[in-house]
Amino acid sequence: MAETLLFNALREAIDEEMGRDDTVFVLGEDVGVYGGSYKVTKDLYNKYGELRVLDTPIAENSFTGMAVGAAMTGLRPIIEGMNMGFLLLAFNQIANNAGMLRYTSGGNYKIPMVIRGPGGVGRQLGAEHSQRLEAYFQAVPGLKIVACSTPYNAKGLLKAAIRDDNPVLFFEHVLLYNLKEDLPNHEYVVPLDKAEIVRPGKDVTILTYSRMRHHVTQAVKGLEKKGLDPEVIDLISLKPLDFDTIGASIKKTHRVIIVEECMKTGGIGAEIIASINDRYFDELDAPVVRLSSQDIPTPYNGKLETLTIVQPKQIEAAVENMVALKV
Amino acid sequence: MVQERTLPQFHAPAAQIAPEEGLRLYEDMILGRFFEDKCAEMYYRGKMFGFVHLYNGQEAVSSGVIKSLRSDDYVCSTYRDHVHALSAGVPAKNVMAELFGKETGCSKGRGGSMHLFSSEHNMLGGFAFIGEGIPVALGAAFQSRYRRDALGDSSADQVTACFFGDGTSNNGQFFECLNMAALWKLPILFVVENNKWAIGMAHERATSQPEIYKKAAVFGMPGVEVDGMDVMAVRAVAQEAVARARAGEGPTLIEALTYRFRGHSLADPDELRSKAEKEAWLARDPIKRFEGYLLEQNLADEGTLKEVRDRIQTRIDDALTFAEESPEPSPDDLYKYIFAED
Ligand SMILES: Cc1ncc(C[n+]2csc(CCOP(=O)(O)OP(=O)(O)O)c2C)c(N)n1
Ligand SMILES: [Mg+2]
Numbered sequence: 001m002a003e004t005l006l007f008n009a010l011r012e013a014i015d016e017e018m019g020r021d022d023t024v025f026v027l028g029e030d031v032g033v034y035g036g037s038y039k040v041t042k043d044l045y046n047k048y049g050e051l052r053v054l055d056t057p058i059a060e061n062s063f064t065g066m067a068v069g070a071a072m073t074g075l076r077p078i079i080e081g082m083n084m085g086f087l088l089l090a091f092n093q094i095a096n097n098a099g100m101l102r103y104t105s106g107g108n109y110k111i112p113m114v115i116r117g118p119g120g121v122g123r124q125l126g127a128e129h130s131q132r133l134e135a136y137f138q139a140v141p142g143l144k145i146v147a148c149s150t151p152y153n154a155k156g157l158l159k160a161a162i163r164d165d166n167p168v169l170f171f172e173h174v175l176l177y178n179l180k181e182d183l184p185n186h187e188y189v190v191p192l193d194k195a196e197i198v199r200p201g202k203d204v205t206i207l208t209y210s211r212m213r214h215h216v217t218q219a220v221k222g223l224e225k226k227g228l229d230p231e232v233i234d235l236i237s238l239k240p241l242d243f244d245t246i247g248a249s250i251k252k253t254h255r256v257i258i259v260e261e262c263m264k265t266g267g268i269g270a271e272i273i274a275s276i277n278d279r280y281f282d283e284l285d286a287p288v289v290r291l292s293s294q295d296i297p298t299p300y301n302g303k304l305e306t307l308t309i310v311q312p313k314q315i316e317a318a319v320e321n322m323v324a325l326k327v
Numbered sequence: 328m329v330q331e332r333t334l335p336q337f338h339a340p341a342a343q344i345a346p347e348e349g350l351r352l353y354e355d356m357i358l359g360r361f362f363e364d365k366c367a368e369m370y371y372r373g374k375m376f377g378f379v380h381l382y383n384g385q386e387a388v389s390s391g392v393i394k395s396l397r398s399d400d401y402v403c404s405t406y407r408d409h410v411h412a413l414s415a416g417v418p419a420k421n422v423m424a425e426l427f428g429k430e431t432g433c434s435k436g437r438g439g440s441m442h443l444f445s446s447e448h449n450m451l452g453g454f455a456f457i458g459e460g461i462p463v464a465l466g467a468a469f470q471s472r473y474r475r476d477a478l479g480d481s482s483a484d485q486v487t488a489c490f491f492g493d494g495t496s497n498n499g500q501f502f503e504c505l506n507m508a509a510l511w512k513l514p515i516l517f518v519v520e521n522n523k524w525a526i527g528m529a530h531e532r533a534t535s536q537p538e539i540y541k542k543a544a545v546f547g548m549p550g551v552e553v554d555g556m557d558v559m560a561v562r563a564v565a566q567e568a569v570a571r572a573r574a575g576e577g578p579t580l581i582e583a584l585t586y587r588f589r590g591h592s593l594a595d596p597d598e599l600r601s602k603a604e605k606e607a608w609l610a611r612d613p614i615k616r617f618e619g620y621l622l623e624q625n626l627a628d629e630g631t632l633k634e635v636r637d638r639i640q641t642r643i644d645d646a647l648t649f650a651e652e653s654p655e656p657s658p659d660d661l662y663k664y665i666f667a668e669d
C-alpha cells in the first residue's frame with residue numbers, strides 16, 4: 001500500500017498504460033514540458049518523448065478532431081482538457097465525430113479515446129472555469145461518461161477508460177486532486193460501467209457522483225448520529241447509468257435522493273428521474289428528490305458560490321424530511 | 328461577375344505520362360462523372376434522399392490527387408464525397424447502395440450521401456459539417472508520423488489527402504490544422520477545391536484574401552495554385568506534394584481552381600451564378616480537355632476512349648441494379664454500431 005494523491009493516481013494510470021501499450025499517447029495544452037496544469041502528466045514527457053506526450057497549440061476543436069483521426073487509424077489518444085470547460089470549443093468534434101462517427105460509418109471505424117480533465121465548481125474560479133459539462137454531453141450517442149471521486153477509483157477507472165475501445169469522457173474534479181488514499185501495490189482496473197456502493201443502508205438511496213460524494217459522506221455522519229441509515233451510491237458511470245445497482249437499491253429503500261453538482265435543468269439527475277419513472281415507478285414510496293446546483297452561472301463571490309452548489313446540511317435535511325414522511 | 332483569376336500555366340505536353348496511366352486517369356474521371364449523372368437521375372426520380380452534393384466539373388482534382396496516392400494512403404472528404412470515395416477505390420456499387428440506404432452500402436446505409444466511409448480503402452469519411460474533416464485528416468497524418476518516429480516503424484510513410492472547399496478555408500479548423508501540420512511536419516496534403524462558391528456566397532465576398540494558396544506562406548508551408556480543370560496539372564502538383572510528404576518534409580496546401588457544373592446540391596435552384604460564368608467554365612470541362620490531350624499526344628484513340636466509357640457505363644448500371652436489389656438494414660440492428668462492441 002502506498003499513500004497516493006489523486007492527481008498522482010491518475011498519473012500512475014497513464015504511465016502504466018503508456019508502458020503497457022505504445023499506441024497510447026497524451027495530447028493537450030501544457031501536458032508535456034509543463035507537466036499538466038494539475039501535474040497529472042508530470043515528467044511523462046521526459047520518459048516518453050514529445051510525440052507520445054504532445055504539447056498542442058490552444059486549438060481545442062482541432063486537436064480533439066486530430067485525436068479522433070488518430071484513434072480511427074489505430075492509436076489510443078488521451079486528451080487532457082486543461083479545464084473541461086474549454087472543451088465547449090471542441091463540442092463539434094466530441095459530438096459529431098468522437099460520439100457519432102462509429103455509428104454513422106456503419107461500424108467502419110472505432111474510436112478508442114479518452115478525454116479527461118478537471119471540471120466542476122472550484123474555489124471562486126468564476127463562471128467559465130466552474131462548468132459541469134457532463135450534463136451538456138450526456139445526450140450525445142456513442143460517448144461513455146465517467147466521473148471519478150477517489151484516488152482508488154480515479155486510477156482504476158482511468159486505466160479502464162484507456163483500454164476501452166470507445167470514446168470516454170472522463171471527469172475529474174478540481175477540488176479532489178489532493179485527496180489521499182492508500183492504493184494497492186498490485187495492478188488493478190475498475191470497471192467503467194459499475195456504480196460503487198459507498199455505504200450500504202436501508203432508509204433511502206442517495207445517488208451522487210464526483211465531489212458531491214464527499215458532501216454526501218459528510219452529511220451521512222450527521223444522519224448516522226440521528227439513527228438514520230441511508231444507502232450511498234457513487235454513480236461513477238454517468239452514461240450509461242448502472243441500473244442494476246440503482247434498481248437493486250431502490251427495491252430495498254423505495255426512496256431516492258439525487259445529489260449532483262450540475263445544474264438542475266437538463267442535468268444528470270433529470271435524466272435519472274425520468275429513467276427511474278420508466279423502470280421503477282411502482283417501487284417508489286415517495287417522489288424522487290433532486291438536489292442540484294442553481295440554474296445560474298457560478299458567481300465569483302464566495303458566499304454566492306457556496307449558495308450555488310449543494311451543501312452537506314441541505315443533504316442532511318432532505319434525507320430527514322424524506323424519512324420523516326415515511327408511512 | 329468578379330474578374331476571373333488568371334489560371335496558372337501548365338505545359339501538359341512536356342509532362343510524361345504512360346498510356347495506361349493516362350487511361351487510368353480518364354477512367355477515373357469518367358467514373359466520377361457518370362456516377363454523379365446517375366445520382367441526379369435517381370434523386371429526381373425519388374430513389375435517393377437527403378442532401379446530395381454532386382461533383383460534376385471538379386473531377387480533375389479528385390483523379391489528379393487521389394490517383395497520385397498509394398492504396399494505403401488516406402483520403403478525407405466532405406459532404407461532396409462520392410467521387411473522392413470512388414477515386415479512393417470504394418466500389419461504385421457500395422457507394423450507390425449507400426445512397427439508396429442499403430445494408431450493402433459502404434456505411435451500411437447508416438451514413439448516406441454526406442457520410443461515406445470505408446476503412447478497407449482508408450477512406451476516412453465524408454464529413455457533413457464544414458471543416459470538421461480537416462482535424463480528422465490531420466490525426467491520420469499524425470498517426471503515420473507517430474508510427475514512424477515514436478514507434479520506429481520505417482514503413483509508416485502513408486500520406487493523407489484532405490479535401491475541402493473555398494468556403495471552408497475561412498473556418499478556424501483550416502488555420503489551426505495548417506499550423507499544426509507545419510509545426511509537426513505531418514505528411515498531409517490540404518487540397519482546397521476552389522469552385523468560387525460556398526452555396527450562395529461568392530468566394531470574394533467571404534474572404535479578405537481570395538488567393539487561398541497564399542495562406543500557406545505564413546505557416547512556412549509550400550502553397551501552390553493549380554488549374555483544377557487540368558488533370559495533368561493537378562497530378563503534377565500532387566505528385567510533388569506526395570513525394571515531399573512521404574519523405575518526411577511536411578505538408579502542402581494545394582488550391583485547385585475549379586467549378587461545379589451543377590447547383591450546390593440537388594435541392595439548390597442555382598440562381599445566383601451568372602450564365603456567362605457557367606458557360607465560361609463549362610467550356611473548360613476537364614474531361615473533354617483530357618480527352619483532347621490523350622488524342623493529341625497519341626496516348627489513346629477514339630475507340631479506346633469509347634471502350635472506357637462503355638465499360639464505366641456498364642459498371643454504373645450494375646451498381647444501380649446492385650443498389651436496388653440490396654436489402655435494407657434490419658430494424659433489429661437499429662442500435663448496432665453505437666459502441667465498438669456492437
Ligand atoms: C458547420 C457548418 N456550417 C454550415 C454548413 C452548411 N453548408 C454546407 S456546404 C456549405 C458551403 C461550403 O462551401 P465550400 O467550402 O466552398 O464547398 P463546396 O460546397 O463549394 O464544395 C455550407 C455553408 C455546414 N454543412 N456545416
Ligand atoms: Mg466552394
